[in-house]
Amino acid sequence: MKEEMPQTSLQRLPVYLNYLKYSEDPEGYISSGAIARALGMGEVLVRKDLACTSAQGKPRVGYKCSELISAIEDFLGCNKIRPAVIFGAGGLGRALLTYNGFKNYGIDIIAAFDNDSSKIGGVFSGKPVYSYDAAKDTISQYGVRLAIICVPASAAQAVCDLLVSCGIKGILNFAPLSLKVPGDVVVRHIDMAADLAILSSRI
Amino acid sequence: MKEEMPQTSLQRLPVYLNYLKYSEDPEGYISSGAIARALGMGEVLVRKDLACTSAQGKPRVGYKCSELISAIEDFLGCNKIRPAVIFGAGGLGRALLTYNGFKNYGIDIIAAFDNDSSKIGGVFSGKPVYSYDAAKDTISQYGVRLAIICVPASAAQAVCDLLVSCGIKGILNFAPLSLKVPGDVVVRHIDMAADLAILSSRI
Numbered sequence: 548m549k550e551e552m553p554q555t556s557l558q559r560l561p562v563y564l565n566y567l568k569y570s571e572d573p574e575g576y577i578s579s580g581a582i583a584r585a586l587g588m589g590e591v592l593v594r595k596d597l598a599c600t601s602a603q604g605k606p607r608v609g610y611k612c613s614e615l616i617s618a619i620e621d622f623l624g625c626n627k628i629r630p631a632v633i634f635g636a637g638g639l640g641r642a643l644l645t646y647n648g649f650k651n652y653g654i655d656i657i658a659a660f661d662n663d664s665s666k667i668g669g670v671f672s673g674k675p676v677y678s679y680d681a682a683k684d685t686i687s688q689y690g691v692r693l694a695i696i697c698v699p700a701s702a703a704q705a706v707c708d709l710l711v712s713c714g715i716k717g718i719l720n721f722a723p724l725s726l727k728v729p730g731d732v733v734v735r736h737i738d739m740a741a742d743l744a745i746l747s748s749r750i
Numbered sequence: 751m752k753e754e755m756p757q758t759s760l761q762r763l764p765v766y767l768n769y770l771k772y773s774e775d776p777e778g779y780i781s782s783g784a785i786a787r788a789l790g791m792g793e794v795l796v797r798k799d800l801a802c803t804s805a806q807g808k809p810r811v812g813y814k815c816s817e818l819i820s821a822i823e824d825f826l827g828c829n830k831i832r833p834a835v836i837f838g839a840g841g842l843g844r845a846l847l848t849y850n851g852f853k854n855y856g857i858d859i860i861a862a863f864d865n866d867s868s869k870i871g872g873v874f875s876g877k878p879v880y881s882y883d884a885a886k887d888t889i890s891q892y893g894v895r896l897a898i899i900c901v902p903a904s905a906a907q908a909v910c911d912l913l914v915s916c917g918i919k920g921i922l923n924f925a926p927l928s929l930k931v932p933g934d935v936v937v938r939h940i941d942m943a944a945d946l947a948i949l950s951s952r953i
Contacts, residue, residue: 560948719942737942740857
C-alpha cells in the first residue's frame with residue numbers, strides 16, 4: 548500500500564494528524580469535508596489521502612477522530628520504535644537531541660557523533676556523544692537506518708558517505724548542500740535559512 | 751518578476767545556489783545542462799528557473815558560476831539585510847539564535863522572546879531574550895516582518911495571533927500545528943519529526 552502512495556500524499560498525512568490532534572473534539576466525528584475546509588485543501592484530495600490508511604469513514608458522519616488519528620499513526624509507523632542518530636553535536640545537533648517531537652513519530656534518537664574531542668564523551672539530554680570511529684559499530688549494533696546531518700556544509704558529503712557505508716538508508720540533511728547518495732538512500736533536505744529567505748521574498 | 755515566479759521554482763533557487771557555491775570551480779563556467787545532470791533535474795526546468803534571475807548565459811558556454819551565484823542571491827534578496835525574531839527560547843530557539851546560516855540569506859535574527867522568567871533578560875550568542883510584552887515595540891522599532899515560532903504546539907496559535915497583531919507577515923513555524931493566519935501572512939511549516947517518519951516509511 549505504501550509503495551502506491553504518492554510522496555505528496557505521504558507528506559500531507561502529518562498535516563492531518565496535527566490538525567486532528569489539536570482539534571476541539573478528539574472523541575467526536577469529523578468529515579473529510581470539514582478537514583478540507585479547515586486546512587484549505589480540496590475535499591476529494593483529503594478523501595483520497597485518507598483512503599490510503601485503514602480508517603473507515605461512515606456515510607454522512609465521517610471518521611471518528613481518535614480512530615483516524617490511530618490509522619494515520621499506524622500508517623506512518625509511529626507505533627514502531629525506530630532508532631536514529633545525529634551527526635554533528637553543535638548547537639542544532641544538541642537542540643535536536645533534546646527535541647521531544649521525534650518520539651511522537653516513534654523515532655528514538657539514540658546518540659550523536661562528532662569529531663570535536665571536547666564534545667566526544669559528553670551527554671546531552673541523556674544521549675551520548677561518540678566519535679565518528681564508533682559510528683559503524685553503534686549503527687550496526689542498534690540496526691539504525693535513519694540519520695540526521697547537522698555538520699557544516701564543508702563536511703557534509705564526507706559524513707554522508709560515512710553514513711551510507713554504515714548502512715544508513717534515510718538521511719535528514721540540515722547542511723546547505725545537495726548530497727550525492729546511491730539510489731537506495733533517501734535524503735530530505737531542510738534549509739531553514741533558505742525557507743525564511745523565500746518567505747521574505749513572498750511578503 | 752518575483753510575482754510571476756512559481757513557488758516551486760522559487761524553492762529550487764537555493765538548491766542551485768548551494769550546488770554552485772560548493773562546485774569545484776566557482777570561477778569557471780557552467781551550463782544549465784550540467785547543473786540539471788548534477789542535481790537530477792530536467793534541463794528545460796533549470797533553464798526556465800534561472801531565466802527568472804538576471805543571469806545571462808552564453809551559448810555553448812553557459813553561465814559564469816560567480817555571476818550566476820550573484821544573480822540568484824540578488825533574486826532571493828540575500829544582499830538586503832532583513833531583521834527577524836524568534837518566539838520560544840527553548841532548545842531549538844536557542845540553537846537557531848546561534849545558527850550562522852541565516853546571514854547567508856541576509857536574515858538578521860535580532861532577538862528572541864519567551865514567557866519564562868528564567869530566560870527573559872538572558873543573552874544567547876549575543877542576542878537578547880525579551881518577554882512577550884516587549885514584542886510589539888521591538889518589532890515596530892526594527893521594522894521586523896519575519897518571525898520563527900519555536901514554542902510548543904499548545905502555545906503556537908496564540909503566539910501566531912500575537913505576531914500577526916504586531917505586523918509580522920512571514921512566519922517559519924516549527925510547532926507541529928497548522929496555524930490559522932490572515933490572507934496577507936505567509937507561513938512555512940517545518941516538521942522535522944514528520945519528515946524523518948516519512949523518510950523512514952520510504953526506506
